[in-house]
Amino acid sequence: MQINQLSLLLFTLSSGTVLAQSSTSCPTPVAGYIADEKILEDQIRVRANRAEIQQNNLATFDGKVNIVSDKAQITANKAVIDKANTQLNATGNVSYHDSQMRVQSTDVLLNTDSGKLAMSDTEYQLTQFGGRGAADLIEIDQNKGVALTGVSYTTCPIGAEDWKINASSISIEQGKLWGEAINTVFYVKDVPVFYLPYFIFPVSNQRQSGFLFPEINTSSATGLSYEQPFYWNIAPNYDATFTPRVMSKRGVQLKTNFRYLNEQSLGQVNIEYLPNDQETIDDRDRYFYRYTHNGKLNDNWLLNIDFNGLSDDNYIADFGSDFYNRADTHLYKTLSLNYYSDNIDFSVNFRDFEVIGDHQDNYRALPEMKFNYLTEQFGSFEFSLASELAYFDNKLAEQPTATRFHLAPTIALPLRSQWGEFLAEATWLNTYYNQDNIDGTGLAEETTRSLGQSRVFGALYFDRDTSWLGSHLRQTLEPKIQYLYTSYKDQNNIGLYDTTRLLNDFNGLFRGQEFTGLDRISDNNQITVGLTTRILDENSREQFKLSLGQIFYLEDNKVLAASKDDDRSALASELDWQIGSKWFAHTELQLSTKTDKVERSSISLEYQLSEDKIVQINHRFVRNLSGEQIDQFGVTASWPITENWHWVGRWYKDLSSQRTIESYAGVQYESCCWSISLVSQRHLSNRFDVFGQQNSQEFESSINLKFSFKFSGTEARSGRRNMLEDGLFGYKQAYLIN
Known part of the structure; x- marks a missing residue:
């Protein structure tokens, strides 16, 4: 049966998925409602075991009632369609399902004229966020949006609600990126933690301005540190993040990150500034800046910029960096203009450096121009021309x-x-x-x-x-x-x-x-x-x-x-071996045939059961590198302890000096709806003294604690991925097999 007048059964909310299973396992997302291709727009189809129609004004359906349109579906034990009063009422184990949400309810009342839908005593789940909850009343208006009364929300599975939010009302207006909540109480287990009379929250997966989760850690360099990022969604192709960082030993630092993106280019500006560093003798200001740009001027021309600078040699050693590590001796300042065609490539480069520590100052190429030409127009022969003009x-x-x-x-x-x-x-x-x-x-x-x-x-x-x-x-x-x-x-x-x-x-x-x-x-x-x-x-x-x-x-x-x-040169060898499906080995060796001594070697043996089950053993040896011998042994590992607990660690020892030069251990608990990780690490600080000489005896220790609630189910395992990336810093797969 088809009833054209019920075209207003189409609504929008945030998104939809299957209801959470009645167990403590994480809900499994599924595709939203997909209509039969035979259903036309502005039509619905009603199926039931029994149907009774009175003068084409009142229709009653009983037994396994299924009402579908091109956008939504309602199932119930009974449904009544009253054309005179422009109403559809479904009762008895009612389920509403569209491409954005699924709701279980005792009854559904639809005004077929205005398109307003009301559902009582509901349980709901949203798809995009994987969130679920209950509401005394859900009202949906295709023009105004959705309103929930007496509502709760969580991303935890049924039976394991570690946290939830209760609110007297939540409203999401049509076309808005934010929802509003009134009289909200946040619970951990069954204990109320805090109360907000009013707050707003994002209702789409679009980037939204607001506070991000903070990060707390402690180290010998900064003391107790608290970072609170604030994200600003300026425009679809611009955004910025401001992160105040309060350090008990040094003061308050501000870290900023501005990004832009368009059809032809992308770039990023980072500025970090700490006024009056309390750990310095003269309370001097500390800073770091970075600007990168990659742009396409037209089909053949490219422009690239990488410009970096800092206040002093010890900035990275004291505060860390997302872009450099403590072993780096130079920060780049480069500007490149490149032209490419089938036979020609041309580039103009300005190369400058910021030297860290007492290292020999490098020459700057200001500028460096290269022109290369290749042609195959001489039969089987190729002619190429490489040229360069540079000022140092x-x-x-x-x-x-x-x-x-x-x-x-x-x-x-x-x-x-x-x-x-x-x-x-x-x-x-x-x-x-x-x-x-x-x-x-x-x-x-x-x-x-x-x-x-x-x-x-x-x-x-x-x-x-x-x-x-x-x-x-x-x-x-x-x-x-x-x-x-x-x-x-x-x-x-x-x-x-x-x-x-x-x-x-x-x-x-x-x-x-x-x-x-x-x-x-x-x-x-x-x-x-x-x-x-x-x-x-x-x-x-x-x-x-x-x-x-x-x-x-x-x-x-x-x-x-x-x-x-x-x-003759040293005998050079390389070995890559996939030993079964889980073991891999890679070695590089350079052996002097005159002295029969190893000049350089690198050995890696890895066991990898899955993406996060990895154990790798490494050894690196260089007989003479700038007058020093390198002889280091290391172990890197990542392994789940249980379904929710995970451990990551790495350890490196300098065999020449018989001392540990780096250790890292992190453990994390992660469930569907919250996570906590604790990381401890110790490494060479690599700080410079007043003469620019690097200290190879001083170590830095730190402890990092991260805790977060997952307001979106799609965040599952993201925290584990971050800890893996930190813990496996420097990790390379043990084989180079193609």
């Missing part, structure tokens, strides 16, 4: 400055197939320097360096079918060989502006350059050999990969910065 300056007045122009045309013959690849290329490296402030340095005011470089690279790919423990597998064998020649020219009359020596791993053996930047280009006459083998399963997924490689030097280097003590 230094804040230290006694340091030289330089203008550098570099031009490097290359002709290459690349051949590729399924069974191998071959590359032959020749490059002319031509660099011009104009250097100032060079008195007594031995540098040349003007100099030109022209070098020739040729490279021949070849690789073959073999594979065969094999088996292991009853599994059908495929093994590959991939030998590689490269010959590299670079001519020599004395470069001692050129300063070092953006150049440092690179460390080799397996892939770095075939790089062909031993330095960053262009101030030093090593002469080469060398052969590099490498071998990789892989084991792939039936789905071509890598289960095992082993790579070995070494460089053989046919002549000694004449460029002093690249000089070596042996006629």
